Amino acid sequence: MEKIRQKNFSNGSVYALKTNDGYLIETTDTFLPECTKYCNYNIEGYGDRTERWMIGVSVMSGCPVGCKFCATGIMNQFRNLTEDEIIGQISFVLDCNPQYKFSEAKEHKVNYTRMGEPFLNIKNVRKSIELINYYYPEVHHYVSTIGIKDSDFSWIKENITLQISLHSLNEERRNNLIPFSNKMTIKELGQIRTKSNLKTTVNLTLVDYADFNIEKLKELFDPQYFFIKLSPINPNINNTMGGGVVNGRYY
Ligand code: SF4
Numbered sequence: 001m002e003k004i005r006q007k008n009f010s011n012g013s014v015y016a017l018k019t020n021d022g023y024l025i026e027t028t029d030t031f032l033p034e035c036t037k038y039c040n041y042n043i044e045g046y047g048d049r050t051e052r053w054m055i056g057v058s059v060m061s062g063c064p065v066g067c068k069f070c071a072t073g074i075m076n077q078f079r080n081l082t083e084d085e086i087i088g089q090i091s092f093v094l095d096c097n098p099q100y101k102f103s104e105a106k107e108h109k110v111n112y113t114r115m116g117e118p119f120l121n122i123k124n125v126r127k128s129i130e131l132i133n134y135y136y137p138e139v140h141h142y143v144s145t146i147g148i149k150d151s152d153f154s155w156i157k158e159n160i161t162l163q164i165s166l167h168s169l170n171e172e173r174r175n176n177l178i179p180f181s182n183k184m185t186i187k188e189l190g191q192i193r194t195k196s197n198l199k200t201t202v203n204l205t206l207v208d209y210a211d212f213n214i215e216k217l218k219e220l221f222d223p224q225y226f227f228i229k230l231s232p233i234n235p236n237i238n239n240t241m242g243g244g245v246v247n248g249r250y251y
Contacts, residue, residue, distance in 0.1 A: 009030070029056075052107045057086055060120070068176065069177065072116070086124060103139075109139065113142065125143065146164070147189050153192055161197070161198045166186065169186065189202075198227070200225060201227050202229065
């Protein structure tokens with residue numbers, strides 16, 4: 001794995017890496033104060049990697065899903081990453097930070113949220129999770145998916161949490177934003193139940209105010225099982241839909 005570019009933020013870095021056969025991937029290394037577990041505003045400073053340390057990995061180079069607000073989907077090639085390439089991104093970040101120990105951060109997470117749809121590379125994602133659990137038993141995994149039809153969620157339990165990419169509460173609009181036909185409907189997403197220690201996160205990368213509808217959200221996603229997250233559009237990569245309606249930190 002070779003580093004092509006690095007961009008630094010106040011609370012971490014984003015890396016463009018290249019696989020041995022020349023495929024580009026994005027990996028992030030971010031941290032936040034422990035208090036942001038409970039609220040995410042009015043914080044002073046960003047803490048360091050001893051508090052909340054998040055490593056965001058790609059599971060593919062490129063992505064066949066083609067979300068309108070994501071430049072990954074318009075790369076002209078894609079392939080699944082191997083287990084070694086997924087875990088290699090974690091090793092890369094850890095090697096960049098020899099002064100910190102991942103296992104000693106109060107919260108240490110691996111987010112499967114960079115390039116690619118995890119459930120289209122599920123075998124290698126699950127093998128990676130098993131191996132990471134072996135070395136870092138206190139780790140938490142966030143697996144982000146658009147909701148591929150007929151996915152098995154029975155293995156999403158304990159320290160593994162699901163994040164579903166909703167982006168709009170209007171089915172037609174969602175189909176337009178996520179132009180991948182073999183995906184679950186919004187209603188089906190609302191019926192997902194897991195045995196995770198944490199609620200399933202519903203992620204809304206809001207492109208437009210019209211994509212948000214609190215009444216529908218409450219009706220379809222029972223707050224007993226779902227946690228709602230509003231995200232800004234990823235500023236790290238080019239996209240065709242502008243900045244979205246959420247201002248804030250991206251991590
Ligand atoms: S947002 Fe995720 S699923 Fe959609 S194109 Fe980008 S990488 Fe693929």
